[in-house]
Amino acid sequence: MSRRPISVSIDRLRGRRPVPSPAKLPGDDRECPRCKSRFRADEMRRNQFVCAACDHHFPIGARDRLDFMADGGDWTEIGGELRATDPLRFVDLQPYPDRIRSAEAKGNTEAIVCAELRLAGQACVAAIMDFGFLGGSMGSVVGERFAKAADHAVARGIPFVTVTSSGGARMQEGVLALMQMAKTIVSLDELADAGLPFVCVLAHPTTGGVWASFASLGDVTYAEPGALIAFSGPRVIEQTTREKLPEDFGLAEQQLVHGHVDAVVDRRELPARIGRLLAILQQPPKAQPQSLATQLAQNGTDRAASMARALPQLSKKLMDRVMGEQPRRPGDRW
Ligand SMILES: [Zn+2]
Known part of the structure; x- marks a missing residue:
């Protein structure tokens, strides 16, 4: 076993592919x-x-995205009253509650916003992640809001749509954050048992525990162009394996080639695309005309059944005829 130490230093800007972020300009430009x-x-x-x-x-x-998805219409938030606590009393460079307060100052109360809305005319429940809140990390509140949203979809009998953007599980909540992976998956099982569709949109970046749980379980999965979709980002893998990865590793377009997503869709086209999909998925099943093979199999079964019903009578007739023409004698074998 190698005793060579593994470097865990964070290579912020010297990496080949820093995550693009918009330049700071005066005002909101x-x-x-x-x-x-x-x-x-x-x-x-x-x-x-x-x-x-x-x-x-x-x-x-997340709130801007909900506004766009609802096309300016109203949306009703689900689970917005839930707030993170600090069960582990976790401190890294600063206490966890201080990090929460700093993130809340930007306008959101957690890394996910769930709501019921009408999307291109279709009623649905949406769970939208926000990377701006602690890197979109999934802690207890994210998992619980997601589960409540899925329960609401089941109670209302409407589809469930999610848009993911997350660095993974929230390390400040330790194993409690990891437990949310199982919780969200159980919620989706109940949605599937109710026969309701789950549509997943993967936005930049979708990684870690979110990609390894509900984000990879969509009945239909879309991705935004250029989104990084991977369990670990390329820099982490390169530092661990000391191997160079292809430039397009983990990008949405490459995940499409490998079958992990069904389509890469421009953000401006997503509402109409999802709306059409939900309309199709919720159509009542049509009576399918029977194929020739099915008809033959059915006819064969019917014939076999009628033969089985007639067999005792035929046997009796045959027996009577045989018995009538050739009476049984002692020592005969049947
Ligand atoms: Zn540009």
């Missing part, structure tokens, strides 16, 4: 990290935080 185009805040919002020049998908908050 943004600069595209890919093509360097600059946009005013109202232009960004009008284009759903997608670069109008090169289609780069910027990070987007």
Whole structure:
């Protein structure tokens, strides 16, 4: 066994592929990290935080995304009253409650917002993750809100849609965070038992415990262009294995090639696309015309059944005839 120590230093900016983030400009204006185009805040919002020049998908908050999905309509939040506690009294560079308070100051109360809404005319429940809240990490509240949202979908008999953007389980909650992986999966089992569809949209980035639990269980799975979808990010894998990975490792387009996602869809087209899908999935099943093979099998079964019913009578007739023509004698064998 090698005694060579493994470096666990964080290579923030010297990595080959830093996660693109918009440049800081005065006010709310943004600069595209890919093509360097600059946009005013109202232009960004009008284009759903997608670069109008090169289609780069910027990070987007959960509430903004719900507004876009509901096309400006109302949505009713589910589980918004739940707040994180600090059961482990966890302290890293700062206490966990301080991190929560800093994140809450940006406008959200957790890394997921769940709501009932109408999406392109279809009633559904949506659970939207927000990477801006502690890296979209899944702790007890994220798992519980997700479970409550799934329960609500079952109670209302409507589909469940999720949009993921997460660095994985929340380390400040330890094993309590890992338990949410099982909890969310059980919720989806109950949704499946109720015969309701689960549609998953993977946004940048979807990694760790979220990808390893509910994010990979969609009946239909879409991904946004350029989203990183992997259990571990490429830098972690390269540091561990000391091997170079392909440039497109874990990106949505590559996951499509390998069959992990069903389609890569532009954010601006997602509501219409999901709405059409939900309309199809909720159609009552049509009576299928019987194939020739089915008809033959059915006829064969019917014939066999009628023969079985007639067999005792035929046997008796045959027996009578035989007995009538050739009476049984002592020593005869039947
Ligand atoms: Zn651009």
